[in-house]
Amino acid sequence: MIRLSVEYVGFKTVGDHRQYTLRARTAEASRDYLVNIPNALFVAGRAKFQDGPELAYQKLQREMAAHDNEPAHGTFTVTEAEFEAFKEAHRPQARPRRGNSAAAAPGVAPDEPNLVREG
Numbered sequence: 001m002i003r004l005s006v007e008y009v010g011f012k013t014v015g016d017h018r019q020y021t022l023r024a025r026t027a028e029a030s031r032d033y034l035v036n037i038p039n040a041l042f043v044a045g046r047a048k049f050q051d052g053p054e055l056a057y058q059k060l061q062r063e064m065a066a067h068d069n070e071p072a073h074g075t076f077t078v079t080e081a082e083f084e085a086f087k088e089a090h091r092p093q094a095r096p097r098r099g100n101s102a103a104a105a106p107g108v109a110p111d112e113p114n115l116v117r118e119g
Helices: 039-043 049-066 080-089
Strands: 005-014 017-025 030-038 075-077
Touching: 005 049, 017 039, 017 049, 030 039, 030 049, 049 075, 049 080
Parallel strands: 030 075
Antiparallel strands: 005 017, 017 030
16 A cells, blocks of 8 residues: 655645645655645635635545546646535534523523522
């Protein structure tokens, strides 16, 4: 089994997209790959700039897996469907509620009665 590591090299803005450079290395060689992400995803606020390297890395992982770690070409573009899948996978999970905590007074356990002293 060939051990492969991927390194984020950087990005630049090229026309209507950001172009991320990733370097795949084995013990014998290294190869640079370019992954394009449309600027429209960032400008519209749908994607955060800090998500770019992860989006690019996941795209390269899929291409490497589909081509036995040797894709024929070295430039890829993140599709709308891939972005939506990324966004869904990174959506914050709702925390499960325990009891009826919304009705309990601060400092009172949800299952305990809420007693008020009048005095």
